[in-house]
Each structure stands twice: as structure tokens, then as C-alpha cells.
Amino acid sequence: MMYDQLLAIKSYLYAILAALLLVLCCAIYIMATRAKPEQMAYCGNMSPLASNEKFSSGKELFLANCASCHNKNMRDNLTGPALGPSMQAWAKYPTKDLYDYIRNSQAMTQKRHPRALEIWKQYQPTIMPAFQSLTDEDIKALLDYIKR
Numbered sequence: 001m002m003y004d005q006l007l008a009i010k011s012y013l014y015a016i017l018a019a020l021l022l023v024l025c026c027a028i029y030i031m032a033t034r035a036k037p038e039q040m041a042y043c044g045n046m047s048p049l050a051s052n053e054k055f056s057s058g059k060e061l062f063l064a065n066c067a068s069c070h071n072k073n074m075r076d077n078l079t080g081p082a083l084g085p086s087m088q089a090w091a092k093y094p095t096k097d098l099y100d101y102i103r104n105s106q107a108m109t110q111k112r113h114p115r116a117l118e119i120w121k122q123y124q125p126t127i128m129p130a131f132q133s134l135t136d137e138d139i140k141a142l143l144d145y146i147k148r
């Protein structure tokens with residue numbers, strides 16, 4: 001009689017254990033399959049996320065807007081120049097110049113900004129598109145990512 005009761009308790013405990021494991025597996029599955037920020041879709045020039053992490057948002061901005069032309073290793077040229085050395089070239093000028101350039105490079109070339117002209121001469125007729133919708137924070141995050 002005692003033994004039967006023990007057996008009953010034992011199988012009861014196993015049942016609870018199995019149920020807990022099932023819940024745990026479900027939780028892990030849900031967490032693993034939940035969309036990660038970089039998998040979310042958004043359109044070209046919009047700031048993709050109000051992310052607190054400036055580094056990851058700079059990376060996301062770069063991958064979404066710049067990586068099609070600028071190598072993400074920042075060292076090799078692609079359609080556009082490698083941006084690592086570019087940062088040094090722009091360091092001679094007020095920071096605002098680079099912000100203006102990223103927002104509208106052609107306007108800076110037309111204003112005959114020395115660096116804009118210099119790089120245009122090397123890469124024309126390929127035009128870098130304007131990124132008017134990038135905020136100061138966006139560009140700051142981008143530059144932090146480029147200079148990382």
C-alpha cells in the first residue's frame with residue numbers, strides 16, 4: 001500500500017517536471033525567434049530605430065544607407081572611397097562640413113569645398129546620393145561607427 005502511494009507520488013512529480021520543461025522550451029523558442037532589430041524592415045533614408053545603443057544604431061544606419069557603396073571594412077575602396085582614410089582627410093575642416101557633406105555632397109562640391117572637390121574629381125561621374133533626412137544624432141552615430 002505504502003509502495004503504491006510512493007509510486008503514485010513519483011509519477012505525479014515526473015508529470016510536473018515534464019510540464020515545466022515544456023514551458024521552458026516554449027519560452028526559449030519564443031525568445032530565440034522574436035525579431036531582432038536588424039531584421040526589421042525599413043525604408044532607405046529613414047532613421048531605422050530609436051535605439052539607445054549609439055554603436056548599433058550607427059552600424060544599422062551604415063548598413064542600410066552607406067554599405068552598398070562604401071566598404072564596411074572602411075579600408076578598401078568600393079563604388080565610393082574607403083571611409084577610414086576619409087575621416088582623416090575631413091579632420092582638417094570644421095566638423096559641420098562633414099555633416100553637410102553627408103547630407104548633400106553635391107551641394108558641397110558646387111560650393112567648391114576643397115575636400116569635396118578633390119574626392120569628386122577622383123570619383124565623378126558617380127554621385128553620392130543626398131541623405132537630407134539624417135539627423136545630427138544619426139550622423140554622429142554613423143561617424144562613431146566609421147571611426148570605431
Ligand code: HEC
Nearest residue numbers: 065066069079080081086102119120123124126127128131
Ligand atoms: C550610391 C553610392 C553611395 C552611397 C549609398 C553613399 N556614398 Fe558616400 N560617396 C560615394 C562616392 C562615389 C563618393 C565620392 C564622391 C562623389 O563621387 O560624389 C562618396 C564620398 C563620401 C565621403 C567623402 C569621402 C572623402 O574621402 O572625402 C563620405 C564621408 C561619404 N561618402 C560618406 C557616406 C555615408 C556616411 C553614406 C551613408 C549615409 C554614404 N556615403 C553613402 C558613394 C556613395
